[in-house]
Amino acid sequence: MAGRGVLGDGSAGADQWDDVDSGGMQVVCIGISHKTASVELRECLAFDNEQAVRLASDLRAHPDVAEALVLSTCNRVELYLYAANVERVRSQVVARLASIAGAGAGELETVSYVLAGASAVGHLFRVAASLDSLIVGEAQILAQIKTAHTQAVEGGCTSVVFNRLFRHALEVGKRVRTETAIGERPVSISSAAVELARQVLGKLEKHTVLILGAGEMSELTATHLVAQGIKKIFVSNRTFSAGQELAERFGGSAVNWDRLDEHLALADIVISSTAAPHYVVTRAQVERAMQVRKRRPLFFIDIAVPRDCDPEINHIDNAFLYDIDDLQAIVDRNKGEREKEAARAEAIVAEEVEVFEKWLAGLEVVPTIHQLRAEVEAIRATEFDRIARRLGDLDEATLEKVKALSVGLVNKILHEPTVRLKEIAAHEDAYVYVEALRRLFGLRDEGRGDGAAPAEPLAATAPGEIARNDEASGSDEASGSDEAAGNDEASGSDEAAEGEEDASAVAAPIGAHGARQSQRRGDAA
Amino acid sequence: MEHLEVIFFWSAFLLYGGAFVLFFYHLLAKRASLNRLAVVAVVVAWLAQGVSLVLRGIDAGHVPVVGAYESLSLAAWFIVLVYIALELRTRVRAVGLYVMPIVWVFLGVAWMHYHAPGRLLPVLKSDLVAVHVVVIFTALAAFVLAAGAAALYVVEEWQLKRRGFDAVLGRLPSLDTLDKLTYHAILFGLPFLSMGIVAGVIRAEKWAVQDWYFDPLVILAVVAWFIYAAFLWGRVVAGWRGRRSAYVALLGLVCLLFIRFVGVPFLSTFHKYGS
Secondary structure (H helix, E strand, O other), rough: OOOOOOOOOOOOOOOOOOOOOOOOOEEEEEEEEOOOHHHHHHHHOHHHHHHHHHHHHHHHOOOOOOEEEEOOOOOOOEEEEEOOOOHHHHHHHHHHHHHHHHHHHHHHHHOEEEEOHHHHHHHHHHOOOOOOOOOOOHHHHHOOOOOOOHHHHHHOOOOHHHHHHHHHHHHHHHHHHHHOOOOOOOHHHHHHHHHHHHHHHOOOOOEEEEEEOOHHHHHHHHHHHHHOOEEEEEEEEEOHHHHHHHHHOOOOOOOOHHHHHHHHHHHOOOOOOOOOOOEEEEEHHHHHHHHHHOOOEEEEEEEEOOOEEEEHHHOOOOEEEEEEHHHHHHHHHHHHHHHHHHHHHHHHHHOOOOOOOOHHHHHOOOHHHHHHHHHHHHHHHHHHHHHHOOOOOHHHHHHHHHHHHHHHHHHHHHHHHHHHHHHHOOOOOHHHHHHHHHOOOOOOOOOOOOOOOOOOOHHHHOOOOHHHHHHHHHHHOOOOOOOOOOOOHHHHOOHHHHHHHHHHHHHHHHHHHHHHHHHHHHHOO | OOHHHHHHHHHHHHHHHHEEEEEEEEHHOOHHHHHHHHHHHHHHHHOOOOOOHHHHHHHHHHOOOOOOHHHHHHHHHHHHHHHHHHHHHOOOHHHHHHHHHHHHHHHHHHHHHHOOOOOOOOHHHOOOHHHHHHHHHHHHHHHHHHHHHHHHHHHHHHHHHHHOOOHHHHHOEEEEEEHHHHHHHHHHHHHHHHHHHHHHHHHHHHHHOHHHOOOHHHHHHHHHHHHHHHHHHOOOOOOOOOOHHHHHHHHHHHHHHHHHHHHHHHHHOOOOOOO
């Protein structure tokens, strides 16, 4: 594909026969993220799922755009398009965004980025691998991409390329998570505390947490613990009412400050962040508690300054104490670790981009025609040799005639699809036909290696796809059949029966809509 | 046949070594695929070793428990069997880090004592002897795993206490998991050890072995039994937890290894395993 990797000459393709391939189509990413735009602007452009799908279908209505998907999270708003004429599309899309944001287009112009071709694919893969996230290695983005893709599929905004692309992106995200340690170690104080607790206690569901002091930090850590499945929570605070309030928020119970000792024996995790100027928990207290609790492990997280827990506690068997500095040191170390792992993740991304690009290149018309002819010719040659051997006693001239028959047969059969493919080559939807053809004839493509997402039936093609195919064939096909002239979607132009046939063939596995489509065609005929 | 048996033995030996390298590499730098590969290598090695033992048994015409070569190889095979069962159930792969070197030592020493398969001494021609050995090896396998988990526990606890928490530590199982693993393995192993000792005693009585109860090996076996019984008692009754019980589990293993590598070759009067 011409101009891949840069903002190529958008006008190429559609009207030039030598540069037909898939009509100069490219994967394009237009967006803003936490790296480029202020949170105010991102807020204005944040879409919920429904809005995102609506925007994507609007974008698809653009004649240069074949597929569209909107990814909107708190850290980024990105529009992914499979489109021709990148420059034209870009200015229109940015203008559209500007009108939504209410800001001037110029303002958006400076903070938005546009990527095309391999760099757009690479960007998506980096996003999925959470290399572009605010906190590198966070896991949420993968789920967000998955949702965005599912919604877009249901909304009929994607087709062959994006179904493949986003499945591939999810694979990349998963691969990076399993093969590198990028998301492995916690990089915030509270999550580091939870991680440590888990390293000591194992699964946290059945454990009990005691919170000393109703401060903000204890609340944050408690939130993390609850997310890990902790159910039993005690809150102890000097002022009982404040403790009660916090306890209620987590479905725990408040306990009196002077009953601390007996709760030390019950709890497995103690989070302490009181404002007390002296130690609140002493070694002797914990020794006593350990006796009562039969030496089951007890994990202290002291996030108070000055410290609440006597550091001596750490010397007791099966008691573990971490203060805020210890946790900070762990977090710092983990951040460094993540950066190291990010380099490995980048290598995986680069590898996967290459795989995807190879597949995408396979969607170009001319190589596909060559490959189709080559494969059919190979079949013909093999079959001919076989039969020639079997008819060994034929004379040269007859053999030549048999050979001519086989060659003629193949050429005749391949003639029509070749001509048709060349006709639609310039069209933005050509790749849909190419993909169908590749699949029907089982043409191999190098990009579809082991690591790549498996080929999926075209079922994922959304119902809207067929309508687009109709429009497509309606405008360009010149076979002069008026068979489907009554079809409202053909909008009065010359409708090619073959084109429609192809569209139905592509749509056949889709189910309901495909059936309806052929039904309608039947009616029209 | 003997030739084939040795080839299988060596393939197993090398594969166990490879598995250890993979386990270790995974611990240092997370590579999930290598970890899976390590487990596959262990399983393949175990099968190969099994074939080797079967060939040996057919060749010699008896269960391969005679002599250091056969008995150590069989013991290692049992250890790996228990490890694989454990791995399938709990996915505590890190224990492989510890089990593989032990298996390697066992097989290495076994190889040093390699001898051509031979006939049984008449005194060992008994089902009871086979039961005695197999049961004791099952106990041994469980205790080796218990000690493996205990060793990991001691290292991890020490790291956590001195706040050396890092990615390597994070890939190890939690302290709680290791603690329970040690406990369950010993709980599993002790009945087998008891059965093995009883079978041995019956055997000795039946054949009227003289002064069997003064044999250093028998005394050491009883000591080992008491160590593990103490472990369970401490755990259930006295509330021993964590490091203390881990030390006891390690002490038990030291006792067992002493029995095998000092007691059997140098001290015992009749546990000569056919040599």
